[in-house]
Amino acid sequence: MKLKAFILSSLLLSSSNLSAAIMKPINGVINQVEPVIEQLKPNIRQPGDDLRKLELIDSAANLSTGLPVRLPIVNKLNEPVFVEVEVEQGFRAVERQWVILAEQHHQAKLAQIGAQIVNHKQYEGLGLSLVSFVVPPSYDSKTKLQALLSLDESALLDRNHIYQAQMRAQQGSLTKPRKPWCEIPVKVGMIDSAVDMEHPGFAAAQIKTQSFLPNQLASPSQHGTAIAGVMVGKHAQLTPRLTQATLYSAAVFYRQSDLSQGATLAAIVDALNWLVSSGVPVINMSFTGPDNAILAAAIDATTAKQVTLVAAAGNEGPAARPLYPAAYKNVIAVSAVNKEGAIYRWANQGDYIDFTALGVSVLTLQAGEGLGRESGTSMAAPHISAAAACLAAKSKATPESIYGQLEQLAKDLGEPGKDAVFGYGLID
Known part of the structure; x- marks a missing residue:
C-alpha cells in the first residue's frame, strides 16, 4: 500500500500531463488493489497535502482498463x-x-x-x-x-x-439477507455475460439462456453470474429479489483481458430482438458505452413494444460524460449507493440519473460456486429491474406507469426532488 502510494503520487504530482502510455501498464495492478485501499482509507489520518495525494491515487485507480489501441x-x-x-x-x-x-x-x-x-x-x-x-x-x-x-x-x-461491463470486485463482511421484491411469477431479462449455470445458488432458478457471440467466441461468466445472483440467486446468506422469476439471460460479453470484457453493438441488438420476441417485460443492461444511432433505434423499437429498460449509469466518476444506454430518455438510469445511502464514489452523475439502489459491497453469487461482494452501478441496476418486473407482473403496467410507481417508492436523497446525483432517490 505504501509503495503503491509513493510510486503513484510521484508519477501523478510530477506532471499534469501524464500520458496514457505510462498509466495503462500499471492500471491492472491498480484495479486489483483498489478494494484494499477502500478498506484502509477510514483509518488514514494525514495532513491535507497527503490527502490530496490520496485523491490523485484514487483517480488513477479509476482510469480505463489499460487495453491496447x-x-x-x-x-x-x-x-x-x-x-x-x-x-x-x-x-x-x-x-x-x-x-x-x-x-x-x-x-x-x-x-x-x-x-x-x-x-x-x-x-x-x-x-x-x-x-x-x-x-x-x-x-x-x-x-x-x-x-x-x-x-x-x-x-x-x-x-x-464495444460496450463495457460496470462492476468492480469488493471485499466486505456479510450482512443479513435482503427481502424479495415479490413472490409471484414474473419474467425478466438481462443482457450481460454468460451465467454459471452449474452454481448451486441457481439450482432452483428458472433461467433461459441464449448466446449471441459469433464463431465459438466464449463468454466469461463472472459478471453475468453476479447480476443474475442478485435477481434469482439463492444461498444460506442470500435471498433472491425475485423468488419465482423466469430469467432470460442473453450472453453478449467476451473476454478482453483479465480485468475487462466487452460486447459489440451487433450482439446487443441481437439480444434485444430475442428478449422482445420472448415477451420479456423488463430488461436489465449493466453495461455502458457511447451514444450510437443504431443502439438508439433498437432501444426505441424495444420500448415501443412496451418493454421497460433499466441500465447502469456508469462508473467513470461524477465529472464524466453521459454514458449509454442509460442516458437515453426512455431507459431507467440507475446509480449506486452504499448501505448508509452515500453515493458510490465512481458513479456517473447527470440529469439522466433516475434512481439509486444498493451498489456497493453487494452480496451475490460468484462464478465457480462462490459467494462474495461486488460494487458498481452494474450491481445497483438489477435491484431496480427486479422491482420493475414485480410491478409489471402485478398490474400489466406500461413502462410509463412503472416509472411513476418507482418514483412513488423512491426515498428522496440529496437535494429535494430529482437531482443529478441520486435521481428521484433510493429504491430499496
Missing part, C-alpha cells in the same frame, strides 16, 4: 474473430466495421468502394433490417460514409461499438 479477439480455438480498436472520444469498436439501416441503393454504393458486407439481418421483434459492413481504411469515418451514401446527421449509421 488495437486488440485481436480470438475464440476458444485461438482463431481470430475480429479486431477491436480505439476510436473517436476514446471509445472502442470493431475495426472498420459499421452498421446501417438496410437499403439496396446504399449497398450498391458500398460495393463501389470495396466495402465487405458482413451480414444482413432482419430483426422481426424490433422491426428493423440492418446491414453490417467493413470499409477500406480511407472510408473509416462517419463523415465520409454519410457523404458517400448521401445521408444526413439523423441517419441510422454508426460504428459497431
Whole structure:
C-alpha cells in the first residue's frame, strides 16, 4: 500500500500531463488493489497535502482498463474473430466495421468502394433490417460514409461499438439477507455475460439462456453470474429479489483481458430482438458505452413494444460524460449507493440519473460456486429491474406507469426532488 502510494503520487504530482502510455501498464495492478485501499482509507489520518495525494491515487485507480489501441479477439480455438480498436472520444469498436439501416441503393454504393458486407439481418421483434459492413481504411469515418451514401446527421449509421461491463470486485463482511421484491411469477431479462449455470445458488432458478457471440467466441461468466445472483440467486446468506422469476439471460460479453470484457453493438441488438420476441417485460443492461444511432433505434423499437429498460449509469466518476444506454430518455438510469445511502464514489452523475439502489459491497453469487461482494452501478441496476418486473407482473403496467410507481417508492436523497446525483432517490 505504501509503495503503491509513493510510486503513484510521484508519477501523478510530477506532471499534469501524464500520458496514457505510462498509466495503462500499471492500471491492472491498480484495479486489483483498489478494494484494499477502500478498506484502509477510514483509518488514514494525514495532513491535507497527503490527502490530496490520496485523491490523485484514487483517480488513477479509476482510469480505463489499460487495453491496447488495437486488440485481436480470438475464440476458444485461438482463431481470430475480429479486431477491436480505439476510436473517436476514446471509445472502442470493431475495426472498420459499421452498421446501417438496410437499403439496396446504399449497398450498391458500398460495393463501389470495396466495402465487405458482413451480414444482413432482419430483426422481426424490433422491426428493423440492418446491414453490417467493413470499409477500406480511407472510408473509416462517419463523415465520409454519410457523404458517400448521401445521408444526413439523423441517419441510422454508426460504428459497431464495444460496450463495457460496470462492476468492480469488493471485499466486505456479510450482512443479513435482503427481502424479495415479490413472490409471484414474473419474467425478466438481462443482457450481460454468460451465467454459471452449474452454481448451486441457481439450482432452483428458472433461467433461459441464449448466446449471441459469433464463431465459438466464449463468454466469461463472472459478471453475468453476479447480476443474475442478485435477481434469482439463492444461498444460506442470500435471498433472491425475485423468488419465482423466469430469467432470460442473453450472453453478449467476451473476454478482453483479465480485468475487462466487452460486447459489440451487433450482439446487443441481437439480444434485444430475442428478449422482445420472448415477451420479456423488463430488461436489465449493466453495461455502458457511447451514444450510437443504431443502439438508439433498437432501444426505441424495444420500448415501443412496451418493454421497460433499466441500465447502469456508469462508473467513470461524477465529472464524466453521459454514458449509454442509460442516458437515453426512455431507459431507467440507475446509480449506486452504499448501505448508509452515500453515493458510490465512481458513479456517473447527470440529469439522466433516475434512481439509486444498493451498489456497493453487494452480496451475490460468484462464478465457480462462490459467494462474495461486488460494487458498481452494474450491481445497483438489477435491484431496480427486479422491482420493475414485480410491478409489471402485478398490474400489466406500461413502462410509463412503472416509472411513476418507482418514483412513488423512491426515498428522496440529496437535494429535494430529482437531482443529478441520486435521481428521484433510493429504491430499496
